Amino acid sequence: MKAWSPLFEVLPRSSLLLALAAASLPAWAQLPLSASATASLGFGKFAAGPGGAVTVSPGGVRTASGGVVLVSSSTGSPAQVNVQGEPGSLYAIQLPADGTVALTSPGGQSMAVKGFASAPSGTGQLGGGGSQLVSIGATLTVGAQQAPGDYSGSFQVLVNYN
Amino acid sequence: MNSNFKQFTLRAAMFAALAGFGIAAQAVEGTASATAGVITPISITKAADLNFGKFARGAGGSVTVSTSGARTASGTVLSTIGSAPTAARFNVGGDNSASYAITYPDTTTITLSDTATPTPNTMSMALVSDLSGAGAVTGTVASGTLSATGAQSIYVGGVLTVNAAQATGTYTGSFRVAVEYN
Numbered sequence: 001m002k003a004w005s006p007l008f009e010v011l012p013r014s015s016l017l018l019a020l021a022a023a024s025l026p027a028w029a030q031l032p033l034s035a036s037a038t039a040s041l042g043f044g045k046f047a048a049g050p051g052g053a054v055t056v057s058p059g060g061v062r063t064a065s066g067g068v069v070l071v072s073s074s075t076g077s078p079a080q081v082n083v084q085g086e087p088g089s090l091y092a093i094q095l096p097a098d099g100t101v102a103l104t105s106p107g108g109q110s111m112a113v114k115g116f117a118s119a120p121s122g123t124g125q126l127g128g129g130g131s132q133l134v135s136i137g138a139t140l141t142v143g144a145q146q147a148p149g150d151y152s153g154s155f156q157v158l159v160n161y162n
Numbered sequence: 163m164n165s166n167f168k169q170f171t172l173r174a175a176m177f178a179a180l181a182g183f184g185i186a187a188q189a190v191e192g193t194a195s196a197t198a199g200v201i202t203p204i205s206i207t208k209a210a211d212l213n214f215g216k217f218a219r220g221a222g223g224s225v226t227v228s229t230s231g232a233r234t235a236s237g238t239v240l241s242t243i244g245s246a247p248t249a250a251r252f253n254v255g256g257d258n259s260a261s262y263a264i265t266y267p268d269t270t271t272i273t274l275s276d277t278a279t280p281t282p283n284t285m286s287m288a289l290v291s292d293l294s295g296a297g298a299v300t301g302t303v304a305s306g307t308l309s310a311t312g313a314q315s316i317y318v319g320g321v322l323t324v325n326a327a328q329a330t331g332t333y334t335g336s337f338r339v340a341v342e343y344n
Contacts, residue, residue, distance in 0.1 A: 035192030043198035045257075047343065054198070071201065071343040073261060079194040094189075103198055113196060140198055148257065151198045160189040 031130065033085040035159045038133070041079035043140045045071040051144035058119035058135040068142050079136040083159050087130040093118055094158035095136065103140065105149035113155065115139040123162060134159075201257035202312060206341050209315070212250035214322050216241040222326030229290060229317035230297040238324050249295065250318040252339050258312045263305050263344045264291075268337050270302055274322070276331035283329040289337060290319040305344065316341075 052066015062076030223237020
């Protein structure tokens with residue numbers, strides 16, 4: 001028994017040390033990610049007419065298609081999400097899938113939001129200060145004679161360390 | 163006994179390590195809002211025509227109908243017989259309190275013609291407009307703001323130039339007023 005016992009005791013201890021090191025690395029060396037919206041996605045004002053779509057790009061450019069007439073005194077604005085975490089680290093950005101987000105009016109009418117796009121797209125990298133601003137645009141589907149009113153809704157953005 | 167205890171400790175440590183990785187890899191969700199404003203399409207309808215009434219050419223000059231429909235003459239002789247002069251009125255409808263641009267696609271100088279053949283006689287007319295019908299006799303309005311209930315009227319008068327040898331007859335013409343949200 002005493003001939004091999006010391007050897008047996010050394011092995012588990014070294015393994016234990018490795019295990020603790022592995023456990024502490026992600027928890028202490030990498031700050032947890034957080035994401036908070038600092039600006040909402042605005043499609044501005046427009047007349048629906050025979051219907052069509054309004055697109056706001058991540059850069060904030062608003063365009064109309066179909067019969068939608070944009071009111072030039074109002075502008076589109078991309079959503080902005082501030083992602084914070086470990087400086088310099090890469091992370092994945094997951095935007096809502098088509099068919100999952102809609103804007104609704106107080107009167108109960110709705111318009112679907114699809115084609116979410118972001119800048120940066122797909123993968124972001126936090127800056128030296130541990131944060132990055134992600135701009136998000138999308139396309140709003142406008143029905144023919146869509147009922148006038150103020151429409152609003154919300155959507156979720158997932159971020160995850162790569 | 164001793165060796166069993168060591169193995170148990172080791173397993174606990176490994177479990178902690180996995181849990182640590184699990185926390186760091188957890189996806190984080192941010193919620194953003196989105197907004198859009200659908201507004202009533204803008205519309206315009208003619209509610210009254212512009213009418214200069216009857217007059218004699220006299221020495222030639224002009225006949226002016228203000229945006230309130232009041233008529234004045236310069237060099238011409240107005241007749242009080244026949245149709246009464248009126249300013250044109252256009253009713254604009256749309257989104258509550260929205261601002262809009264007003265344009266005159268035919269330019270602000272319009273030609274009125276009679277039915278003479280083969281060459282009709284003509285008179286030219288300069289448009290005058292305002293948003294109050296307050297009697298403007300010069301200038302045109304280029305923008306407006308709909309009321310809190312989404313309505314406004316545009317009043318249009320004109321200054322008609324009459325030649326000293328202007329042929330007798332009935333002269334007609336048309337002009338357009340266009341509105342667009344801005």
